[in-house]
Amino acid sequence: MAEVSLRKVVKRYDDVEAVRGIDLDIADHEFVVLVGPSGCGKSTTLRMIAGLEDITDGDISIGGDVVNDVPPKDRDIAMVFQNYALYPHMTVAENMSFGLRLKHYPKAEIKSRVAEAARMLDITDLIDRKPKQLSGGQRQRVAMGRAIVRNPKVFLFDEPLSNLDAKLRVQMRIEIKKVHQKVHTTTVYVTHDQVEAMTLADRVVVMNKGKIEQIGTPNELYHNPATRFVAGFIGSPAMNFVPCRLEEAGGKLNVRLTDRLSFAMPPSRASRYQNVPKGEKLLLGIRPEHLTEANGHAAPGVETFESVLDVTEPMGMETLVYFTLEGTQVCGRVNPSAGARDGAPLRLAVDLNNMHLLNEGTGAVL
Amino acid sequence: MSTLAIDKAGPTRKVKYGSMKRDRTWALRWSYFFLTLFAVFSLVPPIYMLITSLKSSAEISAATNPWWVFHPTLSNYIELLSSNQFLRFFWNSAWVAIIVVTITMLISIPAAFALSRMKFWGSATLATGVFLTYLIPDSLLFLPLFKMFAKFGDWTGIELINHWYVLLFVYPTLTVPFCTWIMIGYFASIPKELDEAALIDGASWFQTLTRIFIPVALPGLIAATIFAFTVSWAQFLYPLVFTTSTDQLVLPVGITTTLIKGDVFNWGQIMTGALLGAAPPLVIYAFLMDYYIAGLTAGATKG
Numbered sequence: 001m002a003e004v005s006l007r008k009v010v011k012r013y014d015d016v017e018a019v020r021g022i023d024l025d026i027a028d029h030e031f032v033v034l035v036g037p038s039g040c041g042k043s044t045t046l047r048m049i050a051g052l053e054d055i056t057d058g059d060i061s062i063g064g065d066v067v068n069d070v071p072p073k074d075r076d077i078a079m080v081f082q083n084y085a086l087y088p089h090m091t092v093a094e095n096m097s098f099g100l101r102l103k104h105y106p107k108a109e110i111k112s113r114v115a116e117a118a119r120m121l122d123i124t125d126l127i128d129r130k131p132k133q134l135s136g137g138q139r140q141r142v143a144m145g146r147a148i149v150r151n152p153k154v155f156l157f158d159e160p161l162s163n164l165d166a167k168l169r170v171q172m173r174i175e176i177k178k179v180h181q182k183v184h185t186t187t188v189y190v191t192h193d194q195v196e197a198m199t200l201a202d203r204v205v206v207m208n209k210g211k212i213e214q215i216g217t218p219n220e221l222y223h224n225p226a227t228r229f230v231a232g233f234i235g236s237p238a239m240n241f242v243p244c245r246l247e248e249a250g251g252k253l254n255v256r257l258t259d260r261l262s263f264a265m266p267p268s269r270a271s272r273y274q275n276v277p278k279g280e281k282l283l284l285g286i287r288p289e290h291l292t293e294a295n296g297h298a299a300p301g302v303e304t305f306e307s308v309l310d311v312t313e314p315m316g317m318e319t320l321v322y323f324t325l326e327g328t329q330v331c332g333r334v335n336p337s338a339g340a341r342d343g344a345p346l347r348l349a350v351d352l353n354n355m356h357l358l359n360e361g362t363g364a365v366l
Numbered sequence: 367m368s369t370l371a372i373d374k375a376g377p378t379r380k381v382k383y384g385s386m387k388r389d390r391t392w393a394l395r396w397s398y399f400f401l402t403l404f405a406v407f408s409l410v411p412p413i414y415m416l417i418t419s420l421k422s423s424a425e426i427s428a429a430t431n432p433w434w435v436f437h438p439t440l441s442n443y444i445e446l447l448s449s450n451q452f453l454r455f456f457w458n459s460a461w462v463a464i465i466v467v468t469i470t471m472l473i474s475i476p477a478a479f480a481l482s483r484m485k486f487w488g489s490a491t492l493a494t495g496v497f498l499t500y501l502i503p504d505s506l507l508f509l510p511l512f513k514m515f516a517k518f519g520d521w522t523g524i525e526l527i528n529h530w531y532v533l534l535f536v537y538p539t540l541t542v543p544f545c546t547w548i549m550i551g552y553f554a555s556i557p558k559e560l561d562e563a564a565l566i567d568g569a570s571w572f573q574t575l576t577r578i579f580i581p582v583a584l585p586g587l588i589a590a591t592i593f594a595f596t597v598s599w600a601q602f603l604y605p606l607v608f609t610t611s612t613d614q615l616v617l618p619v620g621i622t623t624t625l626i627k628g629d630v631f632n633w634g635q636i637m638t639g640a641l642l643g644a645a646p647p648l649v650i651y652a653f654l655m656d657y658y659i660a661g662l663t664a665g666a667t668k669g
Contacts, residue, residue, distance in 0.1 A: 052562050073568040085559035089581040098577075099567035150567070 002063030002153040002186060003028045004049060009058035011044050018044045020210040021058065031180050031187045035197035036207035036233070043158055045207070046190045050156050051075050063153055078147035079156040082163055084139040086131040086146075092118075093127045096145045110149075117148040120182060121175070137168045144176070148183060157189040161196065173199055194234050198222070206230045223354075228283070228363035231356060237288045237320060240330045243360065244284040246276055255284055255352070258326055266301030266352045273357055276366055285356035285365070288320065291332030293340070294349040301353040312340045321346065412641070419443070419638040426633050442638040452639065454613055455620030458530045459599060460646070462616055465534050466598040467591055470541040474590065477542075478549030479575045483561060493550055500543035508607045511536060515608070530614045533605055537598045544597075545590040552586030553579055588654050596647055617643045 004026040011019040019041040026032045034042040047053040049060055051072035059066050067075050078099075086095050093114050100110045118124045121141045131139055140160060147155055160176070161169045177200055180187055191197055197204045198218040206213040206221065206229070214226040218234075225231035231239045246265075247254040253265035253273060265273065276282070294304040310329070313320040314336060321332045321340045332348055334340050357366045418426060420438045430436060446452045480486075481493045515526045515535075526532040556579060564574045580587065605619045612624065621639040625632045 050562075050566060052565070072562075072566045073570075077566060079563065079566050081559040081563060083557060083559055085557065085563040087560065087563075087578055087582070089584075098564075098569075102568045102573065146563075146567070 003030075004154055004186060004188065005061050006045070006049075007059040007061075009045070009048060009060060010056045011041070011048060011053060012056040018210055019048070022207075022210075022212050024205060024212065024215070026186060026188060028186055029184045031189065031200060031202045032205060033189045033191060033197040033201035033203075034205045034207055035191055035194055036213075038192055040207040041210040042190045042192075042207045046156055046158055046188060049154070049188060050077055050079050076153045077156055078150045078152040078154075079158065080140075080143045080147050080160045082159040084131070084143045084163075086139055086142055088131055091128050091130055092123065092134070092142050092145075095131065095142055096149050099146070099150045113149045113151075114145075117145040120148065120179065121145050136164050137172060140164065140172055141175070144179065148179065151183075151185075153186065155185050155187040155189075157187065157191075159191055160189075161191070161193075169196075176200060195236065198234065204234075206233060208233075225285075225356070225365055227365060228285075228358050231285050231358070231365060235287055237331045237333075239285050239287050239356070240291070240328070241283040241285055241358065242325050242328050242330060244282050244357075245280065246273065246278050246282065246357075248278055255355070255357075257284065261305055261325075263303040263350065263352055266355075268301060268353050269355060273366060276357065281360040282366075283358040283360050285358050286350060286352075287354065288331045288333045290351040290354045291330065292349055292351075293334040293338035294347040299351075302349050302351050304347055304349045306345060307348050308345050309340055309342060312342055321348075323348075412644070415637040415641050418633055419641055421634055423632070423634055442634040443642075446635055446638050446642065451612060451624060452620070455615055455617045456642075458615065458620075459617040459643070462530060462533045462537070463595050463598040463646075466537040466541060467594045469534065469538050470545050470594040471587070471591065473538065473542050474545035474549055475580065475587070476575065477546045478553050479571075479579060481546070482550045482553040484571070493547075496543050496550075497547045500540070500547065504540065504601075504603050507539065508603060511539070511604075512607060527608055528610050528614055530609060530616065532608045533598070533601075533616070536604045536608060537601060540601070541594040541597050545594055548590045548593070549583070549586060552583040556582055592650060592654060595650060599643075599647055 004024075006022055006024040008021045008023060009019060010017065010021050022041075022045065024032075034045060036042050044053060048055050049062075051067065051070060055068055059068060061067060062075055062077070087098065090098065096114045096117060097110045100113065105113075114127070115124070118127055121144060123138060123141050123145060126134060126138060126142070131142065134142065140163075143160070157176070161172050164172060173196060176189075189196075189200060198221075201218055203215060204218055204221055205215050208229050214221060214230045216224075221230055221234045225234060225239075228241065232241070242257055244255050244257050247256050247262065253270050254262045255265060256262040307321075307323040307325075309321050309323050311322045313322075316336070318333045319336050319338070319340050321334055322329055323332070324330070334346070334348075338346065340346050358364065359366060414433075417433065417435055419442050420435045420440070422437065422439050422441060425435070425437055477496070481489055481496070512527070515532060519525045519527060526535065560578060560582070561574050564578050569577065600618060601616075602618045605616045606623075609615055609619065612620070615623065617639070621636060621643065625636045625639065
């Protein structure tokens, strides 16, 4: 087991820069998830750690040793691929033991390690089957088993759950977390699914256009996003962004959305935004769960306003409501008993204690 | 009026439902028709050969129905199979085919692996180049090749021409490019992640080839083997040019040169020899047919 660190790592394909100088330190035993939209450079970064891609510039070290020119087989890593990449002509046991057999481990040890991993992943019964006789979830377990038996310094996962259906994905997500709790191997996990990132990671690395947008624990990213990209990417449904301006009236700050609609800045946030230039074009960032039906009880920082709903989406435990504010579609989450109907008016409450202000031009969260 | 409206709205029963089955029946009829036609077309020559091989020379030249044997005899078979010369041809052919197949596989498999997987400068051009060499017809190549071997003999004193083993150098010019091309296709259909997984598992390139690629692409390998065997077994022009002494001849050339004396055609034995010569590829096809078909259709769908 080991820590992994990336120093100013760059990957250039001809004239396309896929990864643009990223710095990242992954501690021993840590579970780090690289997340971002497709083409953000997350997979390339993972493949560079694996040694499957050369790095154009910078340094990658595993366990303190720079591995820039070390071939994959000597990096002591194991990788789980999106399409499983099981050897089709070998049985499950042979697939799992392939790496150990290449390294001429004693037969007894190979057997016990495979049995141990199979028990951990609950695939003991499948050990003599060929990959084509397995379901997607079982194949993914075998792929994980192949990584576990090697007992490597680092696990690398490249979108391992993307080929599974939604239900199985949730199940395997828990499975992966359990495995990590048992073996504690340093793990780098790539996904485009922010839910996977939030649920699995000790720390999440949000990437966009070849750069790291923000690194933090899931809660940090959720509650204190650094940029508009992170704010919009983490959380589902996504954070709403409504154009607004700050006003100062009688020593108090107001967030003005439209001519008719403005909210008083709650005291909890006032000091933070005191120095933001007034009148500048800003975005009010507010998560759907902080836009709920008004319940008549006044609370500090909670303001109410009238809306006319465009669309409602009943989800069972809640109803998502969509309405238009200043030409922007806004999503809120209300109680199913709030009586939200398509096209009907509804009085909504916005919890400004959880608001964010963003610079419209730079996208920076203020 | 309301009835009229309903009538208009209802389905007009012009289309006959259940026509799926009818279409299928017709499709089957046509396929059987053409398959039968094709079977007759391709089976008539070997059947005629078989009939002729069972006749005596006298019956062949007699003006009787050529499609029937009135006095069947195995004399042609007995004569050929007890002739040392014919057995010699057979062994020459067998040796040439087996060694050429081995040489071809030893060159083609690593070449295809390198061209399909190890990205190096000019690998794509080289892959196309390999195929282009196959497109040059042997009738264009035999003269320069003959010249080359003659010169080689002059310079080194090693006489290759008029020895059966010269064919071991000549046939691979036909088999290696094509087999390499086939194998490139098969190797390319193996997902990239599979060799990456092997690399990470600690396999060298050679181990990736022998322990992953060759077993996974086995159907393709068998297809290539059959091709190489068929080419070297049935090749006519090259052995005709490069070998002349009777004891160095391979089967196809041996049959035509020794059984046709001047303008006398020993038809019975020619047909027998041709039939016996066609037997080994037939046996191989029969055994490997399942693999061969799997090989031909592999890569047609993702899987």
